[in-house]
Amino acid sequence: MSSCESWPCAVLREADLSSRTTMRVGGRAQYLLEPSDPEELRAAWKFARDEGIDIRILGGGANLLPDDGLLPGAVIDTARMRRVFRPSSANKGDLFEAEHPRLETFDQEAQDTRLVAWAGASMPGLVRTAAELGWSGLEGLVGVPGSLGGGVAMNAGGRWGEMWDVVESVRLLQPDGELVDRERSACTPSYRNGALGDNIVVGAVLKLKAAPKPQIQECMRQFLTEKRAVQPVTEASSGCVWKNPDPELSDGRSAGRLIQDYGCKGLRQGGAQVSELHGNFIINRGGATAADVFALIEAVRARVADGCGILLQREVRVWMAPGRPEPAL
Ligand code: EPU
Numbered sequence: 001m002s003s004c005e006s007w008p009c010a011v012l013r014e015a016d017l018s019s020r021t022t023m024r025v026g027g028r029a030q031y032l033l034e035p036s037d038p039e040e041l042r043a044a045w046k047f048a049r050d051e052g053i054d055i056r057i058l059g060g061g062a063n064l065l066p067d068d069g070l071l072p073g074a075v076i077d078t079a080r081m082r083r084v085f086r087p088s089s090a091n092k093g094d095l096f097e098a099e100h101p102r103l104e105t106f107d108q109e110a111q112d113t114r115l116v117a118w119a120g121a122s123m124p125g126l127v128r129t130a131a132e133l134g135w136s137g138l139e140g141l142v143g144v145p146g147s148l149g150g151g152v153a154m155n156a157g158g159r160w161g162e163m164w165d166v167v168e169s170v171r172l173l174q175p176d177g178e179l180v181d182r183e184r185s186a187c188t189p190s191y192r193n194g195a196l197g198d199n200i201v202v203g204a205v206l207k208l209k210a211a212p213k214p215q216i217q218e219c220m221r222q223f224l225t226e227k228r229a230v231q232p233v234t235e236a237s238s239g240c241v242w243k244n245p246d247p248e249l250s251d252g253r254s255a256g257r258l259i260q261d262y263g264c265k266g267l268r269q270g271g272a273q274v275s276e277l278h279g280n281f282i283i284n285r286g287g288a289t290a291a292d293v294f295a296l297i298e299a300v301r302a303r304v305a306d307g308c309g310i311l312l313q314r315e316v317r318v319w320m321a322p323g324r325p326e327p328a329l
Pocket of ligand 1: 160230238240241242243256257277279315
C-alpha cells in the first residue's frame with residue numbers, strides 16, 4: 001500500500017457504511033471510493049488491485065449487511081454513477097460512453113424503447129422514469145430499493161417481475177480489468193441470481209415496451225398497495241433475508257411462512273427484530289448493530305432447521321470484518 005494518496009477518483013477515509021445501507025447497520029470502510037463514471041470505476045478498481053487492496057462494490061446498500069468496526073480495504077461506491085439515458089444516433093457505436101441528450105429532451109414517440117443506465121442509477125428512479133415515458137417492463141419492480149448494478153447482479157424482483165426480464169445487455173468489468181458487453185442470450189440469470197460470477201456490473205441496456213401510461217401507473221399502484229400490506233416497507237431493513245426454498249422441499253411454504261410457522265416472528269436481539277408483519281424481514285428498530293442482525297440470522301436458521309430440516313439460504317450479502325465467521329450461509 002505505497003501510494004494510496006493518489007486514488008484516481010474521489011475518496012473518503014474511514015467512511016461510515018451504516019448510512020449507505022437500507023438496514024442502517026455496519027461500521028466503516030478504510031477507503032470509500034466514489035467514481036463518477038464507468039472509466040473511473042475501472043481505474044479505481046485497477047489501482048486498488050495493483051496496490052494489493054481488497055475491493056468490495058457497494059450499490060444502493062439494499063441487500064447488504066456490512067460488519068461492525070473497520071473493514072480494511074476499498075469499498076467502491078457506485079452512487080455517483082447514476083446516469084440514465086436513451087441510446088441515440090450519436091452513440092450507436094458505444095451505447096454507454098458517448099454524449100447523450102438529457103432525458104427530458106427525448107422524443108416521446110420514438111420507436112427505440114431502450115434505456116441505458118449506469119450501475120449507480122436508483123431502482124425507484126428507473127421505475128419512475130420508465131413509467132413517465134410510457135414504457136412498460138419495470139413496473140413489477142416498483143418498491144424495490146437499491147441500484148441498477150445490485151439489481152442486475154442479484155436479479156432483484158419478486159412476484160410481479162424480475163430485473164432480467166428487461167435486460168438486453170450488460171456492461172461488465174471483468175476480473176482482468178477489461179470492460180466487456182454481454183448480451184442477454186449469453187447470460188443465465190436465475191431466481192435472485194444474475195449469475196455474473198466475479199464480474200462487476202457497470203451498466204445495462206434495458207429493453208422496454210411502449211404502453212399506455214395510465215395502465216402502467218395503475219399496475220404500479222396495485223403492486224405497491226399489495227406490498228405495503230404484507231411487508232414492513234417503512235422500516236429500516238435489507239428486504240428479504242432469505243431466498244425462498246425449493247417448494248417441493250417446503251410443501252410450497254415460502255421462507256417467510258416457515259419463519260412464522262416455527263415461531264420466529266418478533267424474535268429480538270438488541271435493536272434488531274424479526275418483523276411481525278413478514279417473517280423474511282429483519283428490521284432495525286433503532287440502534288441495531290450488525291452483530292445483532294447476524295445473531296438473529298443464526299437463530300432463525302437454527303429454529304427453522306430444527307423444525308423441519310430445511311436450511312434456509314441467505315439472500316442478503318454480508319461483509320465480514322477480518323477473522324469473523326459469516327453467519328449462516
Ligand atoms: N407468508 C406468511 N407469513 C409471512 C410471510 C409470508 O404466511 O410472514 C406467506 C404469504 O401469505 C404468501 C407467501 O408466504 O402466501 C409468500 O409471501 P409473499 O407474497 O410476501 O412473497 P415472498 O415470497 O415472501 C417475494 C420476494 C420479495 C418480493 C415479494 C413480492 C423472495 C425471497 N422475496 O417474497 O422480494 O417483494 O415476493 O413480489 O423471493 C426481496 O427479495 O428482498 C424481497 C422483499
